[in-house]
Amino acid sequence: MAGLTKSEFANPVINWIDTRLPIFTMMQKEYGVFPTPKNFNYFWNFGALAMVNLVIMIVTGIFLAMNYQPNTELAFDSVQHIMRDVNYGWLIRYVHQNGASMFFIVTYIHIFRGLYYGSYKAPRELLWMLGVVILLLMMATAFMGYVLPWGQMSYWGATVITNLFSAFPVVGPKIVTLLWGGFSVDNPTLNRFFALHYLMPFVLVGVIFLHVAALHITGSNNPLGIDVKTPQDTLPFHPYYTIKDSVGICVFLIVLSALVFFAPNYLGDPNNFIPANPLVTPADIVPEWYFLPYYAILRSVPNKLLGVCMMFGSLMVLFVLPWLDTSRVRSARFRPVYRPLIFVWVLAVILLGICGAHKPEGVWVILSRVCTVYYYLHFLVILPILGKLERPLPLPESISHPVLGGRGGGPLPGGALAKLMEKA
Amino acid sequence: MPKLRSLLAGVFAPALVVASLLSVPAMAQEDAMPREKWSFEKLFGTFDLAAAQRGFQIYSGVCSNCHSLKLLHYRDLSGIGLEPEQIKAVAAGFTVPLGTDDQGNPKEGPATPASAFRSPFANDKAARVANNGALPPDLSLIVNAREGGANYVYGILTGYVPAPAAFKMQDGLYYNKMYPGHQIGMPQPLQDGTVEYTDGTGTSLDQEAHDVVTFLSWAANPETVERKQIGVRVVLFLVFMTGLTYAVKRKVWSNVHH
Numbered sequence: 142m143a144g145l146t147k148s149e150f151a152n153p154v155i156n157w158i159d160t161r162l163p164i165f166t167m168m169q170k171e172y173g174v175f176p177t178p179k180n181f182n183y184f185w186n187f188g189a190l191a192m193v194n195l196v197i198m199i200v201t202g203i204f205l206a207m208n209y210q211p212n213t214e215l216a217f218d219s220v221q222h223i224m225r226d227v228n229y230g231w232l233i234r235y236v237h238q239n240g241a242s243m244f245f246i247v248t249y250i251h252i253f254r255g256l257y258y259g260s261y262k263a264p265r266e267l268l269w270m271l272g273v274v275i276l277l278l279m280m281a282t283a284f285m286g287y288v289l290p291w292g293q294m295s296y297w298g299a300t301v302i303t304n305l306f307s308a309f310p311v312v313g314p315k316i317v318t319l320l321w322g323g324f325s326v327d328n329p330t331l332n333r334f335f336a337l338h339y340l341m342p343f344v345l346v347g348v349i350f351l352h353v354a355a356l357h358i359t360g361s362n363n364p365l366g367i368d369v370k371t372p373q374d375t376l377p378f379h380p381y382y383t384i385k386d387s388v389g390i391c392v393f394l395i396v397l398s399a400l401v402f403f404a405p406n407y408l409g410d411p412n413n414f415i416p417a418n419p420l421v422t423p424a425d426i427v428p429e430w431y432f433l434p435y436y437a438i439l440r441s442v443p444n445k446l447l448g449v450c451m452m453f454g455s456l457m458v459l460f461v462l463p464w465l466d467t468s469r470v471r472s473a474r475f476r477p478v479y480r481p482l483i484f485v486w487v488l489a490v491i492l493l494g495i496c497g498a499h500k501p502e503g504v505w506v507i508l509s510r511v512c513t514v515y516y517y518l519h520f521l522v523i524l525p526i527l528g529k530l531e532r533p534l535p536l537p538e539s540i541s542h543p544v545l546g547g548r549g550g551g552p553l554p555g556g557a558l559a560k561l562m563e564k565a
Numbered sequence: 566m567p568k569l570r571s572l573l574a575g576v577f578a579p580a581l582v583v584a585s586l587l588s589v590p591a592m593a594q595e596d597a598m599p600r601e602k603w604s605f606e607k608l609f610g611t612f613d614l615a616a617a618q619r620g621f622q623i624y625s626g627v628c629s630n631c632h633s634l635k636l637l638h639y640r641d642l643s644g645i646g647l648e649p650e651q652i653k654a655v656a657a658g659f660t661v662p663l664g665t666d667d668q669g670n671p672k673e674g675p676a677t678p679a680s681a682f683r684s685p686f687a688n689d690k691a692a693r694v695a696n697n698g699a700l701p702p703d704l705s706l707i708v709n710a711r712e713g714g715a716n717y718v719y720g721i722l723t724g725y726v727p728a729p730a731a732f733k734m735q736d737g738l739y740y741n742k743m744y745p746g747h748q749i750g751m752p753q754p755l756q757d758g759t760v761e762y763t764d765g766t767g768t769s770l771d772q773e774a775h776d777v778v779t780f781l782s783w784a785a786n787p788e789t790v791e792r793k794q795i796g797v798r799v800v801l802f803l804v805f806m807t808g809l810t811y812a813v814k815r816k817v818w819s820n821v822h823h
């Protein structure tokens with residue numbers, strides 16, 4: 142498809158560039174006039190927020206790396222050097238540290254939006270799966286980043302988590318040795334984790350590019366979960382959603398600032414203010430809050446291998462979610478049974494998070510087992526069956542005519558429903 | 566909009582339940598954890614500099630016999646209100662290692678403001694030998710490194726009470742009601758009147774403990790005051806920007822029917 146672009150930009154310099162490399166035309170198409178459903182609520186801010194958050198992490202991370210020493214003898218003190226002696230080093234570090242927590246808050250809400258409004262369903266399956274890849278990459282990045290300050294929790298968290306891989310038969314111990322670069326978590330581990338922690342965010346940038354590219358093929362979902370039918374259903378992305386996203390970004394920055402400036406260590410663990418010591422094990426080894434639900438799943442299973450599989454499985458199941466949910470109605474607004482059930486699932490995840498923060502004893506074991514079972518039950522049993530049994534509410538005709546077909550809300554005949562769900 | 570609101574309620578109601586559940590174990594310990602009033606803990610609170618300076622006096626006179634404060638330099642004392650001349654004088658009172666002399670022998674001499682705080686022991690081993698096998702931790706971050714923070718450290722310093730009759734004490738350990746397990750390797754460092762203050766402040770144990778913990782809180786988070794001051798301005802600015810952006814958003818969206 143060689144050939145110059147016919148650029149419509151008036152500015153001669155921009156026009157000259159655009160003719161040869163049509164990035165301006167592309168930006169105009171994808172972010173200027175891009176037709177976007179007009180009925181988004183504020184849940185649709187969180188993708189853009191995640192993007193802003195990623196940029197914040199990369200920028201602060203690069204400045205941290207300029208003063209950080211990936212060496213077990215120096216790492217802890219170099220971080221304190223950043224906090225005390227580098228100009229505004231405390232600000233950079235606290236933004237990076239709390240930015241990681243915000244990243245997970247934002248992404249978890251983003252995922253919840255997808256679950257609630259059925260954004261994972263056809264034709265957005267691949268977009269969703271790329272999202273799950275992003276989540277996994279984020280987790281790996283955050284885990285390795287937490288090891289870098291080389292405090293007690295860094296060290297012992299790394300030891301516990303890397304040791305999990307030893308549960309796999311045959312290859313397990315080899316994987317662990319490879320991760321460690323030796324026979325325990327030590328200097329080589331810190332070195333490779335630093336290298337990888339620097340690399341992964343840029344891999345993330347690549348996958349997010351694909352995620353957004355896929356989004357711009359299918360177009361966005363919306364709170365009604367029905368397809369865009371006419372141009373009246375949409376608005377150009379700019380200025381409508383650029384300004385709406387800007388509001389969200391401001392609020393996001395307020396929350397981040399509140400954490401950074403007034404409670405910078407609120408989400409952290411006091412143990413990480415103690416330099417790593419392989420001879421002293423902390424009373425309870427707990428990961429950062431955003432890993433607690435998975436940690437609870439892991440610890441709820443008595444068998445190590447099974448526990449590891451259940452933990453990773455809890456994320457893997459998201460990959461096949463588009464095929465587990467058999468309902469063709471996307472938005473929970475029109476799914477009277479799914480709607481409360483998704484909140485029960487959220488509650489189970491939150492309870493798992495609480496269990497993860499406690500030693501696996503007594504009531505916490507029981508609770509985490511119940512919640513783990515429910516977590517899987519939701520995806521593997523409830524969703525496949527529910528799609529067949531549930532009678533969805535009547536869907537609106539279109540986004541711009543959100544008036545329902547008939548009053549009283551009996552379900553539409555099957556044929557009419559299928560027709561509505563067809564891609565316009 | 567009401568839909569959105571019920572949705573948000575659905576998300577946050579469980580979160581609230583969770584928060585209250587989480588606070589249960591915290592409440593269980595509450596009787597042991599002191600609830601001191603700290604000048605720096607309030608939203609806009611700053612360090613009580615006089616208290617921090619008295620705390621520095623206690624650290625240098627008492628704690629520094631056993632505990633290092635490795636992350637601090639004498640120049641940092643400007644943060645608790647010492648003038649450059651005072652800092653020079655304070656530093657000159659300590660002998661610290663100064664690299665090697667022309668012959669390659671280790672050299673010692675009076676500290677300068679740029680020197681790191683003098684450590685009482687050459688290494689951990691020497692520290693243990695001098696303390697009955699227990700290692701006195703570096704105090705630079707101690708306030709951040711313990712659940713309960715300033716209140717906990719205060720609780721340790723004021724927690725020396727006679728052991729209950731039935732309690733079996735190990736040799737060389739001391740009963741402390743705050744310390745996990747109640748047997749600590751540190752002999753009670755502070756009593757009423759351990760130090761003499763030049764500013765006429767009373768020297769009850771509580772006062773001394775309060776002062777040294779104020780100093781240690783500053784040592785752990787010397788950026789606190791600047792951080793909060795910048796924070797107030799940043800948040801005010803962002804609130805203003807949010808209002809402005811929201812107004813523009815309303816304007817832009819005013820012609821859309823939805």
Ligand code: HEM
Binds near residue numbers: 352363
């Ligand atoms: C680094 C993290 C991520 C970034 C920067 C990001 C970015 C974005 C952006 C900018 C959008 C479009 C705006 C929107 O609809 O909110 C979007 C849409 C979407 N994302 Fe993500 N995302 C991230 C992670 C994830 C994850 C972890 C998932 C799911 C597991 C996911 C699933 C989706 C889906 C399904 C859509 C389409 C939503 C719709 O149109 O209704 N994303 N993402």
